[in-house]
Amino acid sequence: MTQLILGIALGLGIGFICRYFDLPLPAPPRLVGALLVVAMTLGFIAGGSF
Template identity: 60%
Template sequence: MTKTVIGLLLALGIACRLAAIPLPAPPVLIGALLVLAMTLGYVLTDWFAAHRAATTRPLCGGPTGETRGNP
């Protein structure tokens, strides 16, 4: 619970203003939209990659890095 409150205070900039440190976010709308787009892109890519079948698993090497051969 306390980590959540601290995170929200940091995200809103209240804790940064009280501690007189720079905000850890871009101060303009374009920068904020860039951060949002990068975050959404990362989350969507992770979601799509996790829900796809691993079709090349037999071609991957083991702990030694040697492949198992051609399928």
């Protein structure tokens, strides 16, 4: 549970820093690319379960 909260906080922190310093967001600009990142993350989490 703490890893989930830490991951969400880290993601929000990176997004805030990118917006504050006007840096390009380190994520794909398209919905398909964003879904790919989500799929890779879920696969990584599922792989760690086994």
